[in-house]
Each structure stands twice: as structure tokens, then as C-alpha cells.
Amino acid sequence: MGGSRPGSMIAIIGSLALVGVVSFLLWMGFADSGDFAGHPMTTWVPKSDNASLVHGVYQLIFILAGAVFVGIMALTLIFSLLYRERPGGEARQFHGNSRLEVVWTLIPVLIVVAMAVPTFSTMSVTSKPAPDNALKVVAIGHQWWWEFQYPELGITTANELYLPVNRPVSVALQSSDVIHSFWVPQLSGKIDNVPGHENHLWFTPTEARAEPYLGQCAEFCGLSHANMRFRVFVASTGDFEAWAKSAAGDRTAPTADLAKAGEQQFVASGCVACHTVKGQAGAAGKIGPDLSHFAARTTLASGTLDRTPANIRKWLSNPQAVKPGVLMPNLNLSPEALDKLVAYLDGLK
Template sequence: MRRFSIAPRRLIPLLLLLLLVVALATACTDPMSTIDPKSDNTRRVQDLYVLVFWAATIVFVGVMAAALIFSFMYRERPGRTAQQIHGNTRLEIVWTLIPVVILAVIAVPTFDTVIKTTGDAPEGALEVIATGHQWWFEFEYPELGVTTANEMHVPVGRAVNVKLRSVDVIHSFWVPQLTGKTDMVPGHDNRLWFTPEVEGEFRAQCAEFCGTSHANMRFRVFVRSQGDFEAWVANQKKDRVAPTADLAKQGEQVFLTGACVGCHVVRGTAAAARVGPELTHVGERTTIASALLDNTPENMARWLRNPPAAKPGSKMPNLNLTEDQIQKLVAYLESLK
């Protein structure tokens, strides 16, 4: 009986093909994919990328094919030496002009894309100030009087004009499907804008090494219908919901008499320090710890027990809270919807 086997030489192209298929299949489902645009500006960049990709492919295939064909046609054979071309002016002009034309064709849409994507945001754009902190993002909506952290909400179809700031070191604002990377530099306001084209939840990440927990400095962008966005804003503008359950009430006391008030804001209470993330509606967020952990009571407890253990380098220290205090704080924080 013959054993079924594939020669290693044949296996390599098969593996490469499989890799290509996997890469293409995951490119469109990966939430951090840069080739799956969901805003006007990322789509413009993608269109340019596709044009340059095909131009480069045609040049590569053409040059490789010509090199192979000519080296075969003009190879050295018995009775004939290999041929070289020298000093053919017409040929020299032709192969100088072809790249000039290709580069000119690529340059026009390149400049057009750069001007469109880096110019001023369209009239009526939503203003957001994004501030980088080690290691979390703060979002302020100056026209709406809303401040939040790590989860940015925007309406679909309306341009968003984001002012970028930093309070400590250089960070970088990056939402792969909505906008390219732009640095957040202390003492120097940068800006970017984009118009989200579809509703959804988009992953985002600091893209400039900024210290110990750089890799854990994430955020999310929620693109919502106009109605949902307005409802979100209306809720954000309210002071905190006063706790009703006993455990949550006790949690508020722990919060207001402990170290928490030294760093956080909970509007409607005495907590008004803007060092760490604003917490007035923290219970409504889907994540905590700069989008590192899902917002569940278990994760909130884990965070409170020892923040630097959950996120290395966290500026919030281990407060040595008792298990009783932690359970009360969890009940309180999760009630802040």
C-alpha cells in the first residue's frame, strides 16, 4: 500500500496560499484592521492605497516578466554570445518616461487625499477635546458640557473635530477604522477630523510608546444614531444618580470619606478632583481601566483590590481596601449609570 505524502517542496506554496487566505479573511473582521475603513477619511486613504497597490503590482509583474523573457531570448547559446544593448537613445527615453507618467498619475490623487484629509473639518462638526494621560483617555465635549473617559460617543454621519492634548508625555490617538494616528503632544494642540459612516463600536489604542502601560492604553468609539447620541448626552449631563440600595449608599460613604475624592469627579457629590477619570456615569460604560477590562462587578472588584496588578504602572495605587469596602464601592460605582 502506498503512503500518502506531500513533498516539502510542494508544501511551501500550499502553506503560503493558506496564509494569504487567512490574512484576507481576517483583515475584514479584525477590529484593529486598517484596510476596513468605516469613515470618509479612512476610505479616502484606502482608495489611494488600492490604487498604489495595483500600480505597484503591474510594475512588478511587468518588470519581472520582461527580465525573464529577455534573459531567455538573448541568452548565450552555441554560436551566439549574449547580447547587450548600449546607447539606444529612443529606448532610454521610453523607459525614463514610463516611470515619470506612473509617478505623475499616483501623485495627483495622493495630493488630493492629503489636502482633503488634513484640511479643516467641515462646518458643523462636533467638537471633542481628547486628552492623553498615563494611561487613559479623557474626552470633553465643550459645546455639550460633557466629560467622560475611555469611551467616546459620536453620532453617525456627522464630522467629528478632535482637538488632541496631553498632560504628561506624548501619546497618539488611533482608531484604525475611523482615523489614522495623530500624536497628542504636551503643550502643543494637534487636531484631526473624520466622519463616521456606519454605526458600531470601534476599538482604539494609544499608538505612541508612553511608558509602562502603553499597550494597555486603549479606548473605544461608539458611533450611534442621532437619537441614541442625544439620549447619551442627556444622561451624561445629569448629576450622579443618588444610590438607593443600602450597599451602594454605604459605598458612596466609603468613596467620599476615602482617598477616592482626591482624584475623581462624581457630579452631585463633594468629589471634584480632576486627576483620574470622571466617574459620574462610570456604571454605564462597557469597560474600565482604559478599556482593558469589561465593566463587570468582578473586574471592578479586581481593579479596586490592586490597580497596578491589573494594569502595570497604574497611577492609582493599591489603597489596601478591605474586602467589605471593596464590595460597597463596587455596588456604588456600578450603580452610577
């Protein structure tokens, strides 16, 4: 192309080199973000069967996208350098080239077909109903926390989901208020929790590990949308069963004096109106998270704080400061009341 122009080889080679270097740097950026180390919510390291299936399509589409990117960028740069204005230069006058136009209509058609075939074959698997042996979980989005129910096991928990490895899990997605979206990038693509509808997704986690899989609400849901995080723990079958047994039972009753006083305070401060603590008489509120096994969780305030006594105190003394807009009111608790409640809550294994 354009061989008659002086310096054209330099322009072409230079352009290709520049586009190559830029593409390499961008690829490094993608590779880094796709690395689980340091990126706990990366979408590039699938840890479930369906996520791996989708990953195959994702990789293919990324490669196609990269090829188009390199091609168009290189052509744009080469043409810009090669055909820039020169003294005495002449523009070649032509209106088009039918053969060329047919060719470059076919190129995008082929690319799109190459995308469509694996896309639709993947969907034919992932959109099937969940296998019969799947563990049933109901994930209910609330402004701004997650409620997880195991209807077959009689367990209700908040913001932390326990799953056994290598067993399919079928998640029924619901919402109690606005639209939320359930997203654990390593386990599955996101599906929305739409009020008035029930959506479903299923996957089989393939790796048990101590670190949690991080999830977050992905659909803008109001003031504290950013604070609507959750964790998924994938454990061995034995560990899961042990957890389920404990979680299905009542709370561990407080033994220390301070914690016992906290139990009283829990009633006196009106916490029972909104929260359930299985085994504590009168504590059967359904508005806020079930706290029966609060101390078995690693976080509080929808995954925004680690569960430490100091953080529990911080939360209780002014919930609005941690999660703006949260329904839980500031109870203006005295320091003594805080001491008692922290002791009580931190003992609810």
C-alpha cells in the first residue's frame, strides 16, 4: 500500500510497533486485573462449573475484541502517517470499491457469528433448570443487606452464605424493596433481584477455600448501594454440615454476667422488634437480619466491617455513620448499654 510515498516502510513498521507496545501494556493491565491475587472480585478466575463455561466464551470474545482492536488501531495510525499532507502530494480520487466493501461487510459478520455460536451453546447449558440434587437457597435483597434462607435446612442468615463444594446450588433471587443484583464474580454472572418477580441462577462451586468469595449488590439500589456487600464461604461437605447443624439450632445462651445483662438490654432497647434471636424469648423481629448466630459471622453491617467488639460498638453507637440511610435508628445508647450489648452479641455463636 502506498509504496510510492517516501518513508512508508518506516511509517508502517513504526505504527505496528507502537500499536504492539500499547496493546501489550493494555494486555498487562487486563492480565493484572484478571489476577485473583489482590483482586478478590475479579471476573476472570472462575470457580464454579457454569462460571468456567462462561469463561470460555469470555476468553474467546476477548481475543476477537483484541484482534479487531489491533487491526483498526494499526490501520488508523498507518493511514494517518502514510497519507498525511505532503507538498506536491495528490489525493487519489475514487468513490469506493465494491469488492472491498463486500469483504469488509463479511469481516464483522464472521466475527459476530464466531461470537454467537459459543454464546448460544453456553446459554443452552446455563439456562437449564438446576439439577435435582441442588441445594436450595433463597437470596433476598433488602435495602441494604442480604438475607439468605435455606428453606430445606431451616436456616436464615445475613450477608454470609455457606455452600458445600461440588454440590450444585440453586439460588432463588427475590427482593423486598427495590431492584438489587446478586453478584459473586468468581461463582456466577449477576442476576437481578426484582421485587414482584423471582429469578433463578445455579452453579456448582468447585473449590473449597478458607478465604470467602466476595460478592456485592451490582444494581444501583439507593443511598447505601456501595455498602451492600456479602461473602460466600465454600466449605467441604463435612464442614458445611457441621455449620448447618449449628446454624439451624438456637443461639448459645449467654453465661457471663455482662452478656446476660446484654440480653436484657437487647429487649430494653427494642432490638427485638426488628431482630430474631432463636432461643431468646420475644426476639422474633423480621425487619432486620437474623442475629441468632451473629458471632459465627466474620463481618457485620453487610460486609463493610470486620466483626470485632470495637466495630460492633461503632455500629451500635451510630449505624447511620457506617451505612447511610440504614433503617436501624440511632438508639443513643449509653456506654454501659453498649458494653452489655457488645458482650451479648459477640457471644451469639
